Amino acid sequence: MRRNQVAVVGAAETTELGIIPTMSQIQLHADAALNAIADAGLKLSDIDGFATAVETPQQICHYLGITPTWVDGTSVGGCSFMLHVRHAAAAIEAGLCKTVLITHAESGKSMIGKQPRSIAPDSLQGQFEAPFGVYGPPSMFPIPVLRYMKTYGITHEQLAMVAVVQREWAAKNPRAMMKDPITVDDVLNSRMIAYPFRLLQCCLVTDGGGALILTSADRAKDFPQKPVYILGTGESVETPMVSQMETFNSSRAFKVAGPLAFKEAGISHADVDHLMIYDAFAHLPLFGLGDLGFMPHAETGPFIAAGHTRPGGKLPLNTNGGGLSYMHSGMYGMYALQESVRQMRGIAPAQVPGAKISVCHGVGGMFAASGTIIFTNER
Amino acid sequence: MAEAKRARPKPTPETQHFWDGTKAGELRLQRCDACAHVYFPPRPFCPSCASRKVSVFKASGKGTLYSYVINHRPAAPGFTPPYAIAVVALEEGPRLMSNITGCPQTPEALELDMALEVTFEALDEQITLPLFRPAKG
Ligand SMILES: [Zn+2]
DSSP states (O other): OOTSSSSEEEEEEEOOOOOTTTTTTHHHHHHHHHHHHHTTTGGGGGEEEEEESSOOOHHHHHHTTTOEEEOOOOOSSSTTHHHHHHHHHHHHHEEEEEEEEEEEEEEEETOOOOOOOOOOOOOOOHHHHGGGGOOOOHHHHTTHHHHHHHTTTTOOHHHHHHHHHHHHTTTTTTTOOOOOOOHHHHHHHHHHHTTTTEGGBOOOOOOEEEEEEEEEEEETTTTSSSOOOEEEEEEEEEOOOOGOOSSSSHHHHHHHHHHHHHHHHOOOOOOEEEEEESSBBBHHHHHHHHHHHHHHHHHHHHHHHTTSSSSSSOOOOOOOOHHHHOOOOHHHHHHHHHHHHHHTTTTTTTTTTOOOEEEEEEETTTEEEEEEEEEEEEO | OOOOOOOOOOOOOOTTHHHHHHHHEEEEEEEETTTOOSSSSSSSTTTOOOSSSSEEEEOOOOOEEEEEEEEEEOOOTTTOOSSEEEEETTTTSSSSEBBOOOOOOSTTOOTTEEEEEEEEEEESSEEEEEEEEEEOO
């Protein structure tokens, strides 16, 4: 895909984040969509392309009153929205539509109007994983961690520092769910969830949503907000079964999507001013730093423990506080994208001064899928 | 109220041989007749070269502990926490998820790369699960 041909011209989260007992899941979609439409200075009737995940495009388009000529219902987990951005950029460039709305929302905590996730007993997961006691992401996502730690010499303290550093960022974000400072000891003494991970190394469970509006870069200058251009993109999938990953020392989906985005963007790692790596659990930033090529995997733990990703560090990472401290409604990728857009607009609560390039990397399922978007505010 | 039961696998036409195997006390894998690739989970073609000529064979049942978590909460129905959810690297190459029996469910007892061997546990009259225990000798 050609660089900087498409831009984000509208971006917003739901009016509230956290615990929202007053709205169903589809209303959370609508709330985020209406906020993004207002942010872009558009009307709903201006939208001719639409993408969403979990909920179907027909569900949300009907609810909002949109008649699209291009739809994308890609639903590969929490990074679906990175894939939507990539697909939307291609569709806009190909002339299939002009103005795309992407929505995410999940009543993850209040569970209003949300179908519970279930595993069919005759699916491969139902036959070859569920009978062995996996029960939700905390019992599955950390399964590779002990192997990764042994291979690369990563320590429990380094993995605890991921949560400590992200809480430092969250403290700067008024909308973050968890803002009180924590220490490595606090993390290592918090309730055990699935060894080696404890409560403070697992994401929050909240309600909320977000929406993005994309259009061609040529049109973007006529919109009220500072355009944020799509510089590079990548995507891939591996397996819905964490037990069947090629290796626990790396994520194949990360290793395909990340480098693809860097190549498309034509940038080097030294060019990156701001980085988001979807952190459903504390090991994901380490996998991300390694698989996206920022450093060898063995250096990721020491790099974070040394403070290089904290406020004032040389590689600001997960500056909203991440899924560990900002919010996590179940599919956090949209919130990572929102933070990248805020940073590129220069309006983030914990703004990285002068940031020009932001890398936003998402995961879907338990390393099942991946999407990477590289943004810039310069064309 | 009925006691919550462990999730029960429901075989499909492509996986029936695997579940027939565990019921007969065998861990069955598949090998490609064209390229010799050994793979899991079951399917009637080779995911490496796409050949439909594949054979079912009895695996040795030997493997090593590749990685695991010790799940504390929330516990799956039919499980008493803490319990280990393990991924076993089989001698023949493929990995599969299982539980480790005959061994404390602690980080001290569960050492990565420890030798394991398959054991079978009947869930009901139709389904037997392949579990693993520390290898003897
Ligand atoms: Zn083959």
